[in-house]
Amino acid sequence: MGYKVAVIGATGNVGRAMLQILADRKFPVDEVVALASERSVGREVSFGDNKILKCKDLATFDFKGIDIALSSPGAKVSALHSPRAAAAGCVVIDNTSHFRMDPDVPLVVPEVNPEAIAGYTKRGIIANPNCSTIQMVVALKPLHALGKIKRVVVSTYQSVSGAGKEGMDELYDQTKGVLVHDAIKPQKFAKQIAFNLIPQIDVFMEDGSTKEEWKMVVETHKILDHNIAVNATCVRVPVFVSHSESINVEFERPVSVEEATEALRNAEGVVVIDTREPGGYITPLETSGEDPVYVSRIRKDPTVKNGLSFWCVADNLRKGAALNAVQIAEVLIRDYLKK
Incomplete structure (x- = not known):
């Protein structure tokens, strides 16, 4: 006996990935419903390779009888419809x-804190963390168990797909425009993204950090350990898919490169590619469409006591969003919603 699953925001990048991953991982479904805004009603989306679903109107959909909803329609829409679905x-x-920061809503990365899923009964909602936070904490978890992390300094190199289809379209259009010498008019991003970097993701806050940087701090505290000091700089780069991060970690005790590498190699959801030769590392292009969090360039940081640095890359549409949500659903049905 399977489950009835609704995918909210089914026409977006993440929604489409959710549908594909549900099919790829053979999630036990009896029925899958694709939901979107009124303007997308009747639009066709793929569920796996052989099935086509027609989108239904989220605003009027009755969630009674639906077991699980995977939701990615935008924060304002979710604020309205996720509680409505939970109430049903x-x-x-x-x-x-x-x-994410609601104390009654668990914030979950299954490789890091699957036990938190039990808290779903308070609101009927489980939150998926920010894409850049997810891949970082997957890599930090085995290291934290090894030597207890005191401080993390992270710089991100985030792809335009994190800004949705509009972000990907803007990079594509601007790249063509630069090559034929057309005038560039930024719309989705504050400045030209083609052949450029933008050190701003989301809005600025009073202390000078951006909201994306704030998310990485507070979400790491909620998921992994509130005692870890985190400093983040988040940068949008002209890459279509997959986020990269340069991560510097300070431990409470000495941790060797060899110890860290072994812990990461043995960690769930992590793949280490680090041969210390030209090309012996991972890049975002190679991780697009892949599920793991990849780690490369593990090395000692001689400037701080007990410090290590490494490079971390993951597909932000999969592990950074859709895959993580499906993995949460898999734990949910295994441990809590057994039929």
């Missing part, structure tokens, strides 16, 4: 930012 008895796994 559906467990919502929400990919937006709206519920």
Whole structure:
């Protein structure tokens, strides 16, 4: 006996990935419903390779009888419809930012804190963390168990797909425009993204950090350990898919490169590619469409006591969003919603 699953925001990048991953991982479904805004009603989306679903109107959909909703429609829409779905008895796994810091909503990365899923009964909602936070904490978890992390300094190199289809379209259009000497008019981003870097993701806060940087701090505290000091600089780069991060870690005790490498190699969801030769590392282009969090360039940091640095890359649409949500659903049905 399978489950009835709704995918909210089914026409977006993440929604489409959710549908594909549900099919790829053979999630036990009896029925899958694709939901989107009124303007997308009737639009066709793929569920796996052989099935086509027609989108239904989220605003009027009755969630009674739906077991699980995978939701990625944007924070404002989710704020309205995720509680409505939960009230109908559906467990919502929400990919937006709206519920992440709600103390009654668990914020979950299955490789890091699967036990937190038990808290879903308070609101009927489980939050999926920010994409850049997810891949970082997957890599930090085995290291924290090894030597207890005191401090993390992270710089991100985030792809335009993190800004949705509009971000990907803007990079594509601007790249063509630069090559034929057309005038560039930024719309989605504050400045030209083609052949450029933008050190701003989301809005600025009073202390000078951006909201994306704030998310990485507070979400790491909620998921992994509130005692870890985190400093983040988040940068948008002209890459279509996959986020990269340069991560510097300070431990409470000495941790060797060999110890860290072994712990990462043995960690769930992590793949180490680090041969210390030209090309012996991972890049975002190679991780697009892949599920793991990849780690390369593990090395000692001689400037701080007990410091290590490494490079971390993951597909932000998969592990950074859709895959993580499906993995939460898999733990949910295994441990809590058994039929």
